[in-house]
Amino acid sequence: MVTPIIDGHIHLHEFSDDEIREICWRKDLLLLAVSDDLASSRKTLELGQRCLNVFPAVGLHPWEVGDIEDVSSVLSEFAEMIRGSSTRAVGEVGLDKKFVPQTYEKQVPVFRFFASLAAETGKPLSIHAAGAWREVLEVLDELSVKKVVIHWFTGPLDLLEEIASRGYYIGVNAALKVQKKMREVVKAAPLEIMITESDGPYNYRGLRLGPHMIPEVIEFIAGTKGIDEEEVRRVIHRNFVSLFTS
Ligand SMILES: [Zn+2]
Structure with missing residues (x-):
């Protein structure tokens, strides 16, 4: 059997019904x-x-936090959902100082809330950390969160070692086709911390991201590391599965 490829961060709910049927x-x-x-x-x-191939994650994106009026009632609904057995992971949650710095103060307690629930339930966190890469790691340390993917990691390269030493993963996004920083991260990071992702259907510089782009990401990683594609698929599959096993 061929090793399945991984889209470790996708907004599947935003795709059309036809597309979902195809992916599902x-x-x-x-x-x-x-x-x-x-x-x-x-x-x-x-x-x-x-869909048997979908691990569902629930969460409140940092871009949405600013618009929420009654934060505590929304969070208590999330707490119930996250503790429920159909929820497999927590995300997309996090901190963002790059695109929505104006709501940062409001984002912090919300992110801490989700991170503590992830620690309590042992469910993995899919984290958005644009412009707040170090801040996110500080919260995770403080709350002893174990299973983490820093989605679309384009933070400082010197953080890669810190991420690896904690047993965390980074999301390698299909945008690497047009994003130099993402390609540099692939060159610098060990394969053992990578999880491929699309963040689809997000539109990045005219590129509509989606799972159909993952094979190209694998090809790029294999070329950069000088190993064959099957080996890349195998390691990334193992990384992904380890999020859901204790
Ligand atoms: Zn996303």
């Missing part, structure tokens, strides 16, 4: 489907029930 039944693809808010979290959980 593939035996050669495993996905970690993240959410942005309560409504998308409910939809993602439904997709997780329907």
Whole structure:
């Protein structure tokens, strides 16, 4: 059997029904489907029930935090969802000082809330950390979170060692086709901490990201590391599976 490829961070709920049908039944693809808010979290959980290859994650994206009025009632609904057995991971959650610095103060307690629930339940966290790479690691250390993927990691290269030493992973995004920084991260990081991802259907510089781009990411990693593609698939699959085993 061929090792399945991994899309370790996708907003599956944003794809069309036709696209979801196509993605959902593939035996050669495993996905970690993240959410942005309560409504998308409910939809993602439904997709997780329907699609055997989908690991559903629920969470509140840092870009959404600013618009929430009654934060505590929203968070208590999330707590119930995360403790439920159909939720396999927590995300997309995190801190963002790059795109939404104006809500940073409001983001911090929300991220701490999700990180503590991840620590409590042992479920992995899919983290958005744009412009707040170190800040995120400090919170994770303080709350002793064990299973972490820093999604679309384009932070300082000197953090890679810190990430690896904690047993955390980085998301290697399909945007590497057009994003030099992502390619530099692949060159600098060990394969043992990489998980491939699309962040689809996000549109990055005219590129509509999606799982169809993952094979190219694998090809790039293999070329950069000088190993064959099957070996890359095997290690990334192992990295992904380790998030869901204790
Ligand atoms: Zn995302």
